[in-house]
Amino acid sequence: MRAATIRDGGIHVEDHPDPAAGAGEALVRVRAAGINGADMLQRRGRYPAPPGSPQDIPGLELAGEVVALGDGATRFAVGDRVMAIVGGGGQAELAVVHERQLIPVPDALDWPAAGGFPEVFTTAHDAIFSQGGLRAGERLLVHGGAGGVGTAAIQLGRAAGARVTATVRNPDLRDQVAALGATVIEPEGFAEHGPFDVVLELVGAPNLDANVDALAIEGRIVVIGIGAGAKGELNLAKLMGKRGTIRASTLRARPLEEKAATARRLERHVLPLVQSGALRVPVAATFGLDEAEAAYDRFAAGGKLGKIVLLP
Amino acid sequence: MRAATIRDGGIHVEDHPDPAAGAGEALVRVRAAGINGADMLQRRGRYPAPPGSPQDIPGLELAGEVVALGDGATRFAVGDRVMAIVGGGGQAELAVVHERQLIPVPDALDWPAAGGFPEVFTTAHDAIFSQGGLRAGERLLVHGGAGGVGTAAIQLGRAAGARVTATVRNPDLRDQVAALGATVIEPEGFAEHGPFDVVLELVGAPNLDANVDALAIEGRIVVIGIGAGAKGELNLAKLMGKRGTIRASTLRARPLEEKAATARRLERHVLPLVQSGALRVPVAATFGLDEAEAAYDRFAAGGKLGKIVLLP
The missing domain is CATH 3.40.50.720 (NAD(P)-binding Rossmann-like Domain)
Structure with a gap:
């Protein structure tokens, strides 16, 4: 798969081995992945990804379709639209996510909005x-x-x-x-x-x-x-x-059980507000995965209202 | 009644009019009243008593017997042993306390211990x-x-x-x-x-x-x-x-309803531990009300373990 890759203080798009879903995990074909301030820090070598997450592929959030399921993963089916916060690795064509961190994408969100929704x-x-x-x-x-x-x-x-x-x-x-x-x-x-x-x-x-x-x-x-x-x-x-x-507080360093509990609260208390139209996800610009460096520069330039989202 | 009185940065013992129990209040004959750090500040003109409390009579805690009840006060009877945190005025022969702030004195506490118990x-x-x-x-x-x-x-x-x-x-x-x-x-x-x-x-x-x-x-x-x-x-x-x-946080500035809720928690969660002997109130020294100045000096000198308590 292709993935945004941090190397020498810059963002490159490089080939990586396809990840595989382990026990309780889903393999997701990423359709949209928002950029966040933490990606900027990570690009400069600060704020490294937590253990167990890809160290060189940035991306704290993603939305996409389930394409495979690991042992014991039953919350979603292949083809379901899902989104999640991840410890890293979201800005890639494929990502594995524990099913307890995944939440369904409401019909009201298109891919760019879904890719920019979870983190913020x-x-x-x-x-x-x-x-x-x-x-x-x-x-x-x-x-x-x-x-x-x-x-x-x-x-x-x-x-x-x-x-x-x-x-x-x-x-x-x-x-x-x-x-x-x-x-x-x-x-x-x-x-x-x-x-x-x-x-x-x-x-x-x-x-x-x-x-x-x-x-x-x-x-x-x-x-x-x-x-x-x-x-x-x-x-x-x-x-x-x-x-x-x-x-x-920070979200990123929390253990799986807390991140999963956070995802459940989002499902219960926020998704209904998205579906009813009470909440919207402002998207300032979208970029293809190959344009990751330009997308990061756009994020860093500021002066925008809304998310910068990569569309792999 | 006689009461410790703050005047000109010192502690004196002077005559004051007897207070009377208003609606929901009990008049308490004070048997013991602990000294606290806030009294030291108040003596120096800092940390004034909250509105509605005697401004010139120090004392944040007291223990004694109920001697009269105001309209609608039903939680205690005349003669009951009670103790409380008060906004001020505890270091006197008599004090009025809202009945929702009063808690019963367990048999395990004698007067000096009861007088030094509520605040800490x-x-x-x-x-x-x-x-x-x-x-x-x-x-x-x-x-x-x-x-x-x-x-x-x-x-x-x-x-x-x-x-x-x-x-x-x-x-x-x-x-x-x-x-x-x-x-x-x-x-x-x-x-x-x-x-x-x-x-x-x-x-x-x-x-x-x-x-x-x-x-x-x-x-x-x-x-x-x-x-x-x-x-x-x-x-x-x-x-x-x-x-x-x-x-x-501070306790003293809180409104009646919060102080009352605090008193209920003390009744439920702390008094059983006092009665069982799991908690004790170390008392370093007791003084008569007329010795208030010496008691304050003893408190300020430090180097002790336990409460300094006035016995009016």
Whole structure:
């Protein structure tokens, strides 16, 4: 099979042996595979794939058709449309995925949307609900509302009855983010727009101190992105006054059982919203697998709203 | 009535009008009232009492007998032995307490122990279980194991099946803390003794960075004491790697319904352990109400294990 391949700090498309489905796994012919920030890090030699995942083939999410089943795999049949988060290896013509990580693709999603759905919606859902405990009527602040996880979090928060505010640095993207259901504000002085019950931090430590200021009593800050910096000063007295919580998390390093549990929550709580049209997957551009390098460059250039998706 | 009174940065014992029980409240003749760190802050004009509590009479906890009941107060009868956390005003001959905040005094506790029980056991129980989610089999680190909350947390953690480690700075107190059921270590280099599922921070920000190092995957740091400093650098990348949580809290500022819920949890989960002898309240010294200033000085001097309790 052909696959995007990380070598010497660049993305190449090379031949690899076809993978085979092991016990409990499905072999999937990949139709679409979104690009994510972690792929950018991995291309530069940071954020290596976890053990058991292909080390040189990037790609944290995929959608496609089941073409073969390993021993004991019974949740799906050959030909079923499936999608999943994977530890790596999604940007290839074929990928093996444990059946407990697979979720069905709703009719409402075409291949590009399905390929760009799993990572950002799983990440956003896990962050604002499982980590942040967001409930109806609460106020959610999304830092970095124009990004993939940001747009997913805004829509999920709205669909769950929360009031959503989002910071967006690029003025050209603010109207599009507002159309997803958020009150859009500038990053500067965001704390004045609080208090917020849940703050989703996708930018990094520079926001840390003001996030505590912006927090409601018993509010929760969920940190899942630190591109703008990892270290910041924390004032514990202020956090005590808010009776506040800071949670930091990543999806990629979790064991199979947790990833599978996350997939089940997505099936139960998110797929019905996709099918009803309450959620949509903005896709900014699609590229063929052979154009992977150009797709990565497009992702890195920013200034877009929506996913960049490879179509092998 | 006579009451300890804060005036001009000192503690005096002065006459005050007798309080009267309002709707849902009980008037309690105070037999014992523990001294806590917050009283020290309040004496110096910091940490004022919340609205609705006496502003000039210190005392966050008390034990005594019900002597009168306000309209609609039915949980206790005149003569019952009760104890409670209060927003202030505990260090007096009489105090009014809402009946939902009162809990019965088990036979196993004499007055000094009952007067020193509510604050530290409520605080420790709320911190390690309600905030920290400590479960059987997990590893608990208590920073400041020789203090009142620390000794309560060690005993509660042990009684709940956790493995407990405690830092103790004063070498003279280490054996006594170990006798409560903890593995006692020096504060320096504590992270090498990890990983810990729950870290109870009673000291402050200087431990923050090493607490993250000491954390187990999905571990929780619960900050309720910051005497050694409020501000510290937090490395969010390390916290993400641990999928860790930092929670900071105070009991005193919470509304009645939360304090009442906390009192119910104490009744259900802690009083049986007191009655069975699994928990004890170390009392270092008792003082008469007229000796309040000396009692405060004794508290501030440190170097003790156990509560300082006033006996009005």
